[in-house]
Amino acid sequence: MTASSPTAVPVVALVGNPNCGKTALFNSLTGSRQKVANYPGVTVEKKVGPLTTPAGRAVRIVDLPGTYSLRARSPDEEVTRDVVLGRTQNDVIPDLIVCVADASNLRLALRLVLELKQVGRPVMLSLNMMDIARRRGIEIDTDKLAEQLGLPVVTSVAVRRGGTDALLAEVDRRLVAAEGATRTVWTAPDAAALRSAQREADRILAAVVKGQGGRDSLTARADAVLLHPVAGLVILLAILFVMFQAVFAWAQPGMDAIEACFHFLGGLVERLPLPDLLKSFLKDGLIGGVGSVIVFLPQIVILFFFILLLEDLGYMARAAFLMDRIMGGAGLHGRAFIPLLSSFACAIPGIMSTRVIDDRRDRLTTILVAPLMTCSARIPVYTLIIGAFIPDREVWGFVGLQGLVMFGLYTVGIASALAVSFVVKRLIWRGQPGEPFMLELPDYKLPQPKSLAIGLWTRATIFLKRAGTTILSMMILIWALASFPQPPEGATEPAINYSLAARIGTAIQPLTEPLGFNWQINVALIPGMAAREVAVGSLGTIYAISGGEEATDKIAQALSSQWSLATALAFLAWYVFAPQCASTLAVIRRETGGWRWLWVTFFYMLALAYVAAFLTYRIAVAFGGG
């Protein structure tokens, strides 16, 4: 679809600085009809929505990533530049560019408008959040601004009914005038050009705006506390604590309900008059496999609720500001903080939320180390092994030994993530300059429930779509490995012991021998690839314990009689590092746009796991734990 074909639906692109309320405007214009996809080849989200103008014209609205300049610096900004310049192939080429500006913060936006004007495409300016600007006593002479810029200027209030009428009416007028827009020539401005453009913007600003310059008093008062060197960090930690509590506590009823649903479905299948193999496929492969991923949906929704809320409030930039120095010590960007935090619930939303990091290298480092954070799927495994092998007694008089080991496993996860990112920064991207930390700290704004709801809905559907496609196919593969070939007639051992998984488990025995693993552990690791906690149920199956996961106590007893302490500790060490999650690997492939980083993650984590388990086993044996 191009601008040159007269029958095509015209495309209107929204361009603007970050935090100018562009997405709220887009949401208000298109509502729930918007489609979110990735731009081909890059992982930048493309949001497109249909709209019918007052004159009855069908239009497609494209929400482009926020930018300060067409001189792109991140994949996000490259998309904006390429779409604006009509450089994209087989994709949207805008018939009209609407530059969206925060009316209460016009200075940088005016420079962007001047740059967009140079492109030679039809451009108009929409002064958004006019209500906030008026409340703060900022007066803008829009007629004079239009005259000075030589562009049409309208005002909009995205969050109010009728707040976009003027914008839509102008879009109608411009589209009539704008037919036949052509490809354009544009060269990146140098410092002198940028300087003179900003001077021109400042001159226009002085001529048409009255009352600008003072800080928003609410933001100033809030930042006095929230950006205080000490109090700010304490409050940030408190917010994180609440987030964590919410993710683990509030999600529980939802997770229980989802588990019950899948359990019920599995039970239904069990009673169907079908061949056993088909039943097993439906119950264990399909329902069990998808269920083990979808069960994390409540955690993901709650997590993203907090992330979107803090982002809309304007707090996220502050969190990055407060954490920058601390993260920077390990070679991570301040913005890597939230994705890594999310990974404590599940690495999947964590990796998805690395999109907030502009720089590709910083983003890749974050994606690489995110799976090292102790996700909630490791908890059942840790609990099982700790319960079976670590005596329930107190050390130093007041600390439970079991809790201490659990805490230690979390700490090892965090420490290794920091260490890996440090090494990656020094070794892999050595000599390449680190991205500077420079970002706008926007005024605080009240989040709009509608925008929040649309954002949450989008995240949930992206996650579910993935569970239904990439993740599902991985699950089916793992089920097949654990089910074929079928046990012979009159087999006495559990079916999995005759499967390909068992053969692989026995075949890799020489490799895992030095770690103290027996073949039963090797076999359990294979279905554990579906989701880490599945290994608990698998161990139960292999040791022929009926009752599955409910029989955790029985499994613990079996393990403590069959494994040595050294083996158990090595198994824990393995689980801290091992790339034991097919879904995470699938998401890494999706988010990095290729197989390469999937394999990098897989092999470095495997290597770490092997070394850690080996050392743990040898040291434990040396201390008499064998």
Next chain:
Amino acid sequence: MSSQSTIALGKARVGFRGRIQAIVAGRVAAGMPAPELERRLIELGFVEGADVEVLHEGLFGRDPIAVRVAHTTIGLRRREAMAVLVEAGS
């Protein structure tokens, strides 16, 4: 350019108010080539003549800093802020 009251923004403390005298990216060991740093600073509004005020600083090494530049608040590291020369006085 180097009159007595001119300092690098990267050395300014919280409460400092002044006006930008020059952007000299070449004198900074920042994580990017000097012309690129200069352009990025300008894109965030750091141009000669703009009023600046240092609003906040981080806990460790008083880094990064939050700077009011004309009508916008920007967070940046002191290392990059060394490229911005400012003259005290509001």
